[in-house]
Amino acid sequence: MKHNVIGMDIAKSVFQLHAIDPQTGEIERIKLRRQEVLPFFAQRPASLVAMEACGGAHWWARQLIALGHEVRLLPAKAVRPFVLRNKTDAADARAIWTAVQQPEMKTVAIKSEFQQGILALHRLRAQLMKFRHMQTNAIRGLLLEFGYPLPEGYQALRKAFPATLASLEETLPGMLVETLREQWARIQSIDQEIAVIEGRLKQALSET
Structure with missing residues (x-):
């Protein structure tokens, strides 16, 4: 199953992903431990992966780009309006997924x-x-x-x-x-x- 857009909420230990299949509309919510993230994306079709530009995001961006994915980093203040309910990792991942698809959404340059x-x-x-x-x-x-x-x-x-x-x-x-x-x-x-x-x-x- 191919997901073109993935919102990922990064953390120290547990990462939350949100994606929706563009063909079926099926929602996928995935929770990964840190050591599972890169193997997971190594098996995924090339996707657009969005994250907040917070601590560690630039490193993760470089790793995912090396695996063939497109990565966009979003300012936290640009994501915040899309958190529709109580702030949780799953809600944040969904908000990131929503925010990155907005027209003219500003992104943060990925640092080397x-x-x-x-x-x-x-x-x-x-x-x-x-x-x-x-x-x-x-x-x-x-x-x-x-x-x-x-x-x-x-x-x-x-x-x-x-x-x-x-x-x-x-x-x-x-x-x-x-x-x-x-x-x-x-x-x-x-x-x-x-x-x-x-x-x-x-x-x-x-x-x-």
């Missing part, structure tokens, strides 16, 4: 592994920068409690902190000074990690 890798590096860099920001704010707050204001902005802090730390050795408890020194070393280590990621991004983009 390289494109996903670039985005992953950007996210990791942003995470490191956020952690660095948290660390520097904590140091500012602690020293302000002891009457030592530090300049705003990371670059200004980076220039001022070593001299400030040296001057604190005579006035603050030694255990605090040592801990601040360790925290500053950690921040410098984060700087190095950020620089490494930025170098990899620059090299990767220069090779495209």
Whole structure:
């Protein structure tokens, strides 16, 4: 039995599919475990498979395309209006199946592994920068409690902190000074990690 359009709701472990035979109108609702998905599609006639563009969707899209299927990724907000009853995996799969067949439905471009890798590096860099920001704010707050204001902005802090730390050795408890020194070393280590990621991004983009 050939189904031209399949709506697939992807998850971590269990996947829900919805399809309707274009000749008979027979509805097929299929639940698959993760390890069953690719073998299932390897046996199916070439179909249009639609998914929401959520986590893992780009990987699944590439796998299904390799099996000879056409894949379209839909924005979640475009699918939501077609969920007709309580939100379940089956209802979501049906909504995806309905949404992909709407005229002029916008789709999300399927990313290559390289494109996903670039985005992953950007996210990791942003995470490191956020952690660095948290660390520097904590140091500012602690020293302000002891009457030592530090300049705003990371670059200004980076220039001022070593001299400030040296001057604190005579006035603050030694255990605090040592801990601040360790925290500053950690921040410098984060700087190095950020620089490494930025170098990899620059090299990767220069090779495209």
